[in-house]
Amino acid sequence: RKEVEQDPGPFNVPEGATVAFNCTYSNSASQSFFWYRQDCRKEPKLLMSVYSSGNEDGRFTAQLNRASQYISLLIRDSKLSDSATYLCVVGREAGTALIFGKGTTLSVSS
């Protein structure tokens, strides 16, 4: 089983739509969780950290369910500029390394 699994999509949505991405991770002892955004042929960039209590940053909301080992990202009022690949990322229990999911591709059209 892969350490981090995501539905690769693609998700094709119109501007203004709400879209949700899901991710599962295999190691129940993992301590840190993130969503990264990666544009085509660019490096990944941190979108937001994910906390058990859930957190929101503008149009983006992230949730963590430790019992189910499940992470989600909700994007409201999608913009054309949201088109990218969204990577679910989990910090290893021991050490400092981050482990990436394959990513979910979002395409927002006008």
Add this chain to the structure above:
Amino acid sequence: DAMVIQNPRYQVTQFGKPVTLSCSQTLNHNVMYWYQQKSSQAPKLLFHYYDKDFNNEADTPDNFQSRRPNTSFCFLDIRSPGLGDAAMYLCATSRDRNGYTFGSGTRLTVV
């Protein structure tokens, strides 16, 4: 003001010819990582240095080696590149578990 710098951005190498990719950082981070990312796949951790301690991933082929001569620099050596090694190679740094920062990557083509 790039803080994690990878050179070159694009590298073309011949099948079987050793190649070295470089990464430097101005953040004084103690941890440096190398990831390999193939098209439409997840960035895959190859290895990392925690200070001077080298940590290899179990499934990283022996063909891949790394050197960290000082805090600022880390190199990825591919001893005998194969066609399957064509990928984007991403360097990242962190201060322990914090401040993870990626370089822009080196796109390697093997001909």
